[in-house]
Every structure is written in C-alpha cells, then in structure tokens.
Amino acid sequence: MTAETSTTADGTAAGPVRVEPNAFRRWYSGLHPSLQLIGLQLWLPLFFIVGFCLCYIAAFHAPHPHDVPVAVVGSSSELQTVLDESSPGVVDLRSYPDVAAARDAVTAGRVAVAYDPGADAIYTASAHQYQVAALIPALITPAIEARGGAAPAVTDLAPLPPYDEYGTVSMYLMLAWCIGGYMVAMFIGLMGAPLRHRTRTTVIVVGGALISLVTNVLAGPVVGAVQGHLGELFLLGWGWIIAIGLAVNGISYFVGRFVALPAMIVFVFLSMPASGGAYPAWFMPQPFAWLNNVVVGSGITEMLKRVLYDVGPGYGRGLTMMACYAVVGVVLMIVGKMWWENRRIRRIVSGRTTMFIDAQNANRDFLAAERDEVLRRHGLVSTDTGTINALPFDERDDLDERTAGDMFLGSTNGLEDDTLDTRPISTRPGR
Structure with a gap:
C-alpha cells in the first residue's frame, strides 16, 4: 500500500493520503498470507539456477x-613458429636467460611450464595448476619433436601430496570461506538493518572467526585434506x-532483502569460475579470464597454494585484494547507513509499504487469528493481557463447527480444509 502526503489550504502537511494499489497488488493481497510470502521469495531459486547456468556451465x-x-x-622463435602452425593462439612462448629463472617462473605461477632445450626437460608445478601440468607438456612435446628435438622428460x-591428488582442496576451502563470509553479512542485512556499525562489525568478526575455525578443523584434523598450517589457515x-x-554488509544497505543477489554474483557465481581453482585463467573464456585479476576467489586460492605448497605469486x-574489499565495504557501510536512514524516513512520512511488508503484516x-481459533477449539481463550483462560461452558456449543478452507485465499483453519490434529486439553472451571 502506498500513500502521498497532502497539504491543507495554508500549506501545512495534513498527513498521508492513501493511494489505492494497482490491480495486480490488489489481486496478490487476496492470496493466503503464507502463500504471498512464499511467492515473494521465489525469485531466489530462479536467480540461483540462472546464475548457475550462465556462470558455472558457461x-x-x-x-x-x-x-x-x-x-x-x-631463443623461442623457432618453436613458437611450429606451435603457431599446429595450435594457433594456444601457447605464448617466453624466453628466459637460464634454467633457474625459468624454474622460478613456473613455481611462482607466472608461466605454465618451462622447457629447457639443452637438457631436453620440461618443468611443471602440479601443486599450482594440476590441469596445466598434465596438459601442456603433452601439447608442446609433438612440436618439439617436429623440429627435430628429442621427447623431453x-x-x-612441486608435486601434489596424496591427500590432495588433483589440487582441489584450495578451491573448496576458498568456496567455503566465500560462502561463509557473504552469508554472515547477508543475515545481518536481512534482519539487522537498525543495528549500529559497531554491532554489525562485531558479528562479522566473531562469526568469521568461528567459520574459519570450523572450516579449517574439519578440512585438516577431521577430513585429512590438509596437513598442518592450522594457525596460518585460520588467520587467512x-x-x-x-x-x-x-563488503556484503555495505551492499546490504542499498539492496535490503535482495542482498543475496549481488553477494552471490560477486562472491560465488563469478568468483569461483574465475578463481583459477578449477582451471587457470589461460583455460577460461571471457569474461572469466579477465575477472581472475579482481575476484576474491583468485586472491584466496593463490594465498592458499602459497601456504599449503609454497607455490604461486606470494601473499602481496x-x-x-583483501584490503581493497574491506575498505570498499567500510565506505559502503558509512554511505549506505545514511542512505538507508533517509530512505526509511521518506517511507515512514509518506506511508509507503512494500508487497513484502504487507504480506508479513497479513x-x-x-x-494470531489461527492461534485464537486453536485455543477456542479446545475451550480456551486468550485475553488482552496475554493470559489464557477456559471458556465458559455455555459458550462452547460451536466448538465442533468448521469453516471451509480455500487453497489460495485461506481461512481460519489454514491452507488445508482439515481439522487440526491436536490433542484436547482438559480444563477445570475457574482455573
């Protein structure tokens, strides 16, 4: 229901004037209140499957x-020519002055593999990218042999340990932290809008410590997917x-109960495919390849690989990235709180409501009416003070009467046109 503020002849405000809702809103408000609430939340599963298809499957x-x-x-020019002919656009060869520099580039993740023609050797780091270590040597070996070289060893x-054979532990730890972080803040945004910044931040800090501790204890000592590093992983x-x-807390001021939408897009649907945890950016289509530079999943995964296997670009x-997301979140909190309060005041003054608020009130x-009906069926009545008394016997004649239910419009009996299956309560007069 919406309202507009009217004015009197002398220009003073006369209070909100109720404006009739549109036809759809009038029709929707006639549905059973619980059905209204369900319908107003069905955007979430629809959004989830669309996001899953457009991000994960794509x-x-x-x-x-x-x-x-x-x-x-x-020199790499001759080999590059052969590769461009056999696999155009797939491999970008980069010359390094010595073997040590090339090996460092592999373990740091700057290159996929390194090839030393003098030693007929290819160097990989499966702990950094298992898929790369398995596929790229097989891709460039035929080109090396085509130019007269021997098949390199x-x-x-940086081999993977037996408890993480395919290098997926870092990806799933990253996903757990992303989901944990956005869900804590999401519920704050849904239910804690009036809370002060200090309270909301405290919940995030305490909740984050608990989630990190539980995740790392389960992944390490319980499951055995991680060996050691419990303190480092907890802090990380x-x-x-x-x-x-x-970041999600700051966003929640602007989008309200729809906070799950931007939170899941940024921290799950885009972050996971672009993180490099499943496939490196060199294997991903756009825009996921570019997003690897900015999504939290990329920063988390690379830091995890450095902690667990001492590979990757390091912590810098x-x-x-962590500091940037935190700073953006703090800025959004400060600005968003003021914006939310101004918007709330305008709604209160104008008397405007939303379909969701109307459904909640209904x-x-x-x-409350259903509760009174249940009590009445058992010879009880709730008073204005909240106490429950027994009905006088002369007012119990119609206790067995039923009101017909309606699947969509509802009734005092609820959605189903069935007698409530509750146990009778014996009462004593005057008690």
Whole structure:
C-alpha cells in the first residue's frame, strides 16, 4: 500500500493520503498470507539456477587453452613458429636467460611450464595448476619433436601430496570461506538493518572467526585434506571472511532483502569460475579470464597454494585484494547507513509499504487469528493481557463447527480444509 502526503489550504502537511494499489497488488493481497510470502521469495531459486547456468556451465562446459605462457631457456622463435602452425593462439612462448629463472617462473605461477632445450626437460608445478601440468607438456612435446628435438622428460617441481591428488582442496576451502563470509553479512542485512556499525562489525568478526575455525578443523584434523598450517589457515580464512562480510554488509544497505543477489554474483557465481581453482585463467573464456585479476576467489586460492605448497605469486597480491574489499565495504557501510536512514524516513512520512511488508503484516494477523481459533477449539481463550483462560461452558456449543478452507485465499483453519490434529486439553472451571 502506498500513500502521498497532502497539504491543507495554508500549506501545512495534513498527513498521508492513501493511494489505492494497482490491480495486480490488489489481486496478490487476496492470496493466503503464507502463500504471498512464499511467492515473494521465489525469485531466489530462479536467480540461483540462472546464475548457475550462465556462470558455472558457461565457464566450464568447454575449457580450452589460450595464450598459455610457457618459458623457454634461450631463443623461442623457432618453436613458437611450429606451435603457431599446429595450435594457433594456444601457447605464448617466453624466453628466459637460464634454467633457474625459468624454474622460478613456473613455481611462482607466472608461466605454465618451462622447457629447457639443452637438457631436453620440461618443468611443471602440479601443486599450482594440476590441469596445466598434465596438459601442456603433452601439447608442446609433438612440436618439439617436429623440429627435430628429442621427447623431453617432465620434472614436477612441486608435486601434489596424496591427500590432495588433483589440487582441489584450495578451491573448496576458498568456496567455503566465500560462502561463509557473504552469508554472515547477508543475515545481518536481512534482519539487522537498525543495528549500529559497531554491532554489525562485531558479528562479522566473531562469526568469521568461528567459520574459519570450523572450516579449517574439519578440512585438516577431521577430513585429512590438509596437513598442518592450522594457525596460518585460520588467520587467512578469518581475514578473508571479514573482508567479504564487510563488503556484503555495505551492499546490504542499498539492496535490503535482495542482498543475496549481488553477494552471490560477486562472491560465488563469478568468483569461483574465475578463481583459477578449477582451471587457470589461460583455460577460461571471457569474461572469466579477465575477472581472475579482481575476484576474491583468485586472491584466496593463490594465498592458499602459497601456504599449503609454497607455490604461486606470494601473499602481496592477495593481501592487497583483501584490503581493497574491506575498505570498499567500510565506505559502503558509512554511505549506505545514511542512505538507508533517509530512505526509511521518506517511507515512514509518506506511508509507503512494500508487497513484502504487507504480506508479513497479513501473515502475522493470520497466525494470531489461527492461534485464537486453536485455543477456542479446545475451550480456551486468550485475553488482552496475554493470559489464557477456559471458556465458559455455555459458550462452547460451536466448538465442533468448521469453516471451509480455500487453497489460495485461506481461512481460519489454514491452507488445508482439515481439522487440526491436536490433542484436547482438559480444563477445570475457574482455573
């Protein structure tokens, strides 16, 4: 229901004037209150399946290598020509002066693999990218043999341990932290809008510590997918959950109960495919390949690989991303709180409501009436003070009468036209 403020002849405000809702809103308000609430939340599963298809299926249905950086000790022009003819646009060879520099580039994640023609060797780091370590040597070996070279031997500079054979632990830890961070802040946004910044931030910090502790204890000592590093992983997860929580908390001021939509887009649907956890950016289509530079999943995954296996670019990039998301969240909190309060005042003054608020109010009234009906059926009545008394015997003649129910419009009996299956309560007069 909406309203507009009218004015008197002397220009003073005379209070809100009720404006009739449109035809759809009038029809919708006639449905059962509980059905109204359900209908107003069905956007979430629809959004979820659309996001899943457009992000996960679109990103992973046909990963294909493109512009994969490969280090070559010495000159790479001749081999690049052969690769461009056999696999155009797939491999980007980069010359390095010596083997040590090429090997460092592999373990740091700057290149996929390194090839040393002098030693007929290919160096990989499966702990950084298992898919790359498995596919790229097989891709460039035929080109090496085509130019007269011997089939190179493959040396894994950072092999994966047996408890993480395919290198997926970092991806799932990242996903757990992302979901934990956005869900803590999401419920704050849904139910804690009037809370002060200090209270909301405290909930995020405490909730983040609990989620990080539980996640790392389960992944490590309980499941055995991680060996050691419990303290480092706890601090790392805690920091990322706080950063994500602050960002989602700031967003919640602007989108209200729809906070799950931007939160899941940014921190789940885009972050996971672009993180490099499942496939590196060199295998992903656009825009996921570019998003690898900015999504939290990328920063978390690379930091996890550094903690667990001492591979990847190090902590600088991840810490910078963490700080940026936290700062953005704090700025959104400060600005969003003022915007939300101004918007709330305008709604109160104008008397405007939303369909969701109307449905909540209708459902509250319905549940109160249903509660009174249940009590009446058992010879009880609730007073204005909240006490429950027994009905006088002369007022119990119609206790067995039923009101016909309606599947959509509802009734005092609820959605189903059945007698409530509750046990009778024996009462004594005067008690």
